[in-house]
Amino acid sequence: MxxxxxxxxxxxxxxxxxxxxxxxxxxxxxxxxxxxxxxxxxxxxxxxxxxGLPLEHVLGWAEFCGERIAVDPGVFVPRARTALLVDAAVAVTGPAAAVVELCCGSGAATVALARRLAPRWLAAADVDPAAVACARRNLDPLAVPVFQGDLYDALPAPWRGRLDLVLANAPYVPTAAVALMPPEARLYEAPVALDGGPDGLAVLRRVAEGAADWLAPGGHLVVEAGQAQVDALCAVLAAVGLRPTVTRDEDRDATAVTARRPG
Known part of the structure; x- marks a missing residue:
């Protein structure tokens, strides 16, 4: 320097x-x-x-979208490529939106959305207690609630059908490929944050199916996926009545899939 x-x-x-x-x-x-x-x-x-401990776990923080995000041991480290997910979400979300991040991990994407949007509701959720505790550290200063539970089950029931944006960086690594990931990920991050089932789409299918009920008409689901999974994921989204589009960023090696609920 x-x-x-x-x-x-x-x-x-x-x-x-x-x-x-x-x-x-x-x-x-x-x-x-x-x-x-x-x-x-x-x-x-x-x-x-x-x-071999990830640098972010050694330091206790990771940089994401210009923010310093606290990262506790065992919690998924936010990747730079997930900034594309935030960009895609901001591009389709209007003012005073009701916004939820599922599979939030440290809450990094929610922090970024809090800075870039002006939502009327903003919340995050994760099934992993360690991730929820870490996300609360990052989001309590912003007065953003973090719920613990399995995807939409974590959310207040009155929100069903009223969400304008659901963002989810759900696990999408096929089970057999988890063992091939860098040691920093597979040894030090929770398997629930990495393993997406046999084809990597097990959790994303459930996110898509729930979005059809939880999104308001005209609302959007934005998720991250592997480039090789895009066709299969778009078919899943279309089958539940959502209209998918794909954004690819070669520089970040990132793929975001946005799906709109018609209405």
Whole structure:
């Protein structure tokens, strides 16, 4: 970083991180140094990172859409590609919308939506108690409630048929492919946040089916999916009466599927 004095431990730390396979060793070293208040703390942080703990879990936060999001151990780390999901949601959502994020993890996307929209309702939900606790840390300052439960079952019943936007970064990795994911994900993030069933669409099917009942006429569902899953997912959405469109961002290696409830 230009203009920042070199830390005496930096060269050795960069070398150690690079040897452990950290691609962005220089950047990670700067972040670890900034997070440490003593040489002992820096050593402890470096030891945890070299052992394979995700950098975000070591630091206790991740950057997402320009926001610093608290990330607790075991909680899904927000990926940069999911910013496309936020962009797609903002593009189809008008003012004073009723907005819910399902499978919210740390609540990162809800934080971003709170900054970019002016919703009349905004809430998040997740089935994992650890994720709910983490999301509440991030969303309590914004007065956004976080519910615990299985998809729509977590939401207040009077909201059925009244939501303008449902956003969900549901798990979509096929079960057999979870073992092929980077160790930082498969060893340190909850399986419920990764495993999407045999074809990766088990949870997304349930999200789609519920959206047909929970969305208001003209409302939108926005989800993330793998590029190879798009045709099958669009068929599921069409079968429940939603009208899907696909947005692809090659730079972010991201695919968002938006589906509108006619009305």
């Amino acid at each position: 230009t203009g920042v004095p070199s830390h005496p431990d930096r060269p050795a730390l960069v070398h150690r991180l690079r040897a452990a396979g950290c691609v962005y060793a220089e950047d990670e070293a700067e972040l670890l140094i900034a997070a440490a208040d003593s040489a002992r703390t820096l050593t402890d942080l470096a030891d945890r990172r070299v052992a």
